[in-house]
Amino acid sequence: MIHSVRGPVLEIGLDHAVVEVGGVGLAVHATPNTLSRLRRGDEARLATTLVVREESLTLFGFADTEERELFLLLQTVSGIGPRLALATIAVLEPDTLRAAIADADLAVLTRIPGVGRKSAERLVVELRDKVAAPAPATAAVGAGTSSAAAPSPVLGVREQVVEALLGLGFPQKPAEQAVDGVLAASPDADASVLLRTALSGLGRSR
Template structure:
């Protein structure tokens, strides 16, 4: 089991990055939000899960071990393979996914392409007792989350070549509208806002 990789980023694609480890370039499948935080030539460390099939070995990468754990749990649900598990984490960050499962929120879960009402119901039934306790959304915790999102999205925009000041102002404006949004949503809204400014 390859549980993590560390090395310089050689290439960033739409759905994967190539990380050089010991002179070997490893293709790592990842979510758009994770890929957006990477820069070519920059040293990176990703938590990983290796999925072995008869005809392939596929490495999936995550920003942290928490996301990797959820990736594994999702695949214990009948009908969910590694691609759909990754798609779920691309749409729903770990905390949002846990909250949706704990609350039985089918509407949120069906936002994931490939998960219908029955699939969402299976997720809730099979994972409700496994996803772990939710942290209370008190003031300080919410502020820490907002700071984390601000830093990650700003870093991602810088990696995409936007000027630092413009990136910071855009992220600030997006979070001023809704400080509770996750990194993926904040990044999408920031990119949309920057696109309108061109």
């Protein structure tokens, strides 16, 4: 397993970053919160895990080892794969997720796109005894003073952000409404801010 990567950030997208390791650019999929801490040209260190499928090898990166362990733990629950596990971490902070599972707080767990009441109950049943008390986060992401690089404008900012939300499992109409709502309040918001704000609003509305 690729346990971590460290190197200069070559590119930052809405759902991944490219980190150069030994002359090779590795695409690392991550949450908007993790990506927002990266800066193009700065060195970053990400805790990672490699998901191997018959047709693909996908590298996922995390701000710290706690997020990575939660990502792996979530996938032990029947019906939860890497995409839903990443969406869970994107919507809920680790402490919030652990507390919701420990307290069987279904209202919080159903904020996650693709998780209904039955799935939330399954999360509680299968993980309640495995979730430890929240541990202090270990910073693993390099930070600089330069501005985050915006994704290549192949699509408009609105379309890019809607597409990223769809990739996290949100239905198209709520995703579009959330993005349009943020744009109405902040017309000049860049893609990363727009995505984080829309994601926050979608999580509260579920």
